[in-house]
Amino acid sequence: METWQKLLSKSVVKVEDLPFIPKDPAYQEKLKKVAEVFPIRINSYFLDQVKSADDPMWKQVVPTLEELDDFIDRHELLDSDPLNEEGDMPVPELVHRYPDRVLLMLNNQCPIICRFCTRKRKIGFPGIVTRETLRQGIEYIRNHPEVRDVIMSGGDPLLVPDKELDRILGELRSIPHLEIIRIGTRVPGTLPQRVTPELCDILKKYHPLYFNIHFNHPDEITPEVEKACAMLADIGIPLGSQTVLLKGVNDDVEVMKALVHKLLKNRVKPYYLYQADMTMGTDHFRTTVEKGLEILTALMGHTSGMGVPYYVIDAPGGGGKVRLLPGTVIDHTDKEVIVKNFEGKVFRYPQPVNGRKKHQPIEKHLCNA
Numbered sequence: 001m002e003t004w005q006k007l008l009s010k011s012v013v014k015v016e017d018l019p020f021i022p023k024d025p026a027y028q029e030k031l032k033k034v035a036e037v038f039p040i041r042i043n044s045y046f047l048d049q050v051k052s053a054d055d056p057m058w059k060q061v062v063p064t065l066e067e068l069d070d071f072i073d074r075h076e077l078l079d080s081d082p083l084n085e086e087g088d089m090p091v092p093e094l095v096h097r098y099p100d101r102v103l104l105m106l107n108n109q110c111p112i113i114c115r116f117c118t119r120k121r122k123i124g125f126p127g128i129v130t131r132e133t134l135r136q137g138i139e140y141i142r143n144h145p146e147v148r149d150v151i152m153s154g155g156d157p158l159l160v161p162d163k164e165l166d167r168i169l170g171e172l173r174s175i176p177h178l179e180i181i182r183i184g185t186r187v188p189g190t191l192p193q194r195v196t197p198e199l200c201d202i203l204k205k206y207h208p209l210y211f212n213i214h215f216n217h218p219d220e221i222t223p224e225v226e227k228a229c230a231m232l233a234d235i236g237i238p239l240g241s242q243t244v245l246l247k248g249v250n251d252d253v254e255v256m257k258a259l260v261h262k263l264l265k266n267r268v269k270p271y272y273l274y275q276a277d278m279t280m281g282t283d284h285f286r287t288t289v290e291k292g293l294e295i296l297t298a299l300m301g302h303t304s305g306m307g308v309p310y311y312v313i314d315a316p317g318g319g320g321k322v323r324l325l326p327g328t329v330i331d332h333t334d335k336e337v338i339v340k341n342f343e344g345k346v347f348r349y350p351q352p353v354n355g356r357k358k359h360q361p362i363e364k365h366l367c368n369a
């Protein structure tokens with residue numbers, strides 16, 4: 001079996017080597033302009049999963065001319081940093097947006113470069129995250145006792161070599177107030193060979209450690225990926241998934257249902273389903289919010305509750321994640337709440353008479369789909 005380093009070193013990074021693209025030289029010249037702005041990377045394991053032009057794997061990693069459309073016909077809210085992460089960085093490459101947790105970027109490299117990446121501005125450009133930014137990030141956490149949860153992100157933290165990862169985890173674990181460490185990664189689903197016994201021996205020293213693994217389509221879950229997830233679950237790491245709702249990839253009830261079922265079978269709990277961000281160069285991947293609510297409606301009650309992720313909009317400009325629910329509360333007064341179940345049947349729930357406070361508001365859900 002080839003090592004993950006070898007599979008990564010054989011990545012497609014040039015337009016000429018892209019799978020299933022038109023041979024037309026004029027088209028390829030235009031694609032090269034796209035690749036100058038947004039680099040290409042498809043590692044050789046993932047390349048094998050791309051079976052034809054326009055399939056869900058192809059769409060995630062092969063650039064198209066649409067990526068430059070946003071620069072021409074510019075949507076006012078599209079931005080290279082739609083979540084204003086740079087505005088929430090007290091030190092370089094550490095985002096402190098919520099009171100008790102931070103996001104720490106370990107690198108700018110990924111096993112594949114997703115065409116819809118929310119950090120398109122950084123990924124594949126080396127030298128943004130450095131040893132020095134990382135040192136400052138860890139120092140910041142050490143000096144901020146309110147930080148009890150760190151999310152290691154990037155890039156992909158699992159592309160950091162074993163020895164360095166061991167050192168970083170060790171430094172974080174030496175901070176007494178840091179309770180949990182999370183790793184946000186796309187590695188188990190796109191370069192599963194990286195999950196080695198040696199890596200597991202390192203990771204298991206640093207519990208409580210949680211993983212959030214990026215998965216978008218059931219076809220990503222190959223036998224190799226199942227093995228990688230099992231190795232991680234067997235060393236006691238709770239596994240969650242994060243999925244981006246993507247036009248033409250997974251904006252479909254049956255695809256999403258197959259994905260969450262396959263995840264649960266592999267001990268991965270669907271955690272977040274993200275409405276696509278307003279990222280420059282990715283507008284063609286966005287769906288309507290109704291599509292997300294439709295998918296949630298088709299899952300809630302119809303399948304294991306554990307398989308239903310939180311559907312969120314990460315608010316443009318840095319407002320943080322906001323959860324959306326299809327309309328389950330039809331009406332409420334201080335006497336009763338009217339709710340709708342998964343079959344569309346309506347029920348009345350009377351409020352307690354004694355505990356009732358006058359004018360006590362009950363949050364109405366944002367959407368009444």
Ligand SMILES: *Cc1c(COP(=O)(O)O)cnc(C)c1O
Pocket residue numbers: 095096097098101102103151321
């Ligand atoms: C998503 C995110 C987190 C973690 O959010 P949880 O809801 O706790 O999973 C933390 N910081 C930033 C900047 C984030 O985008």
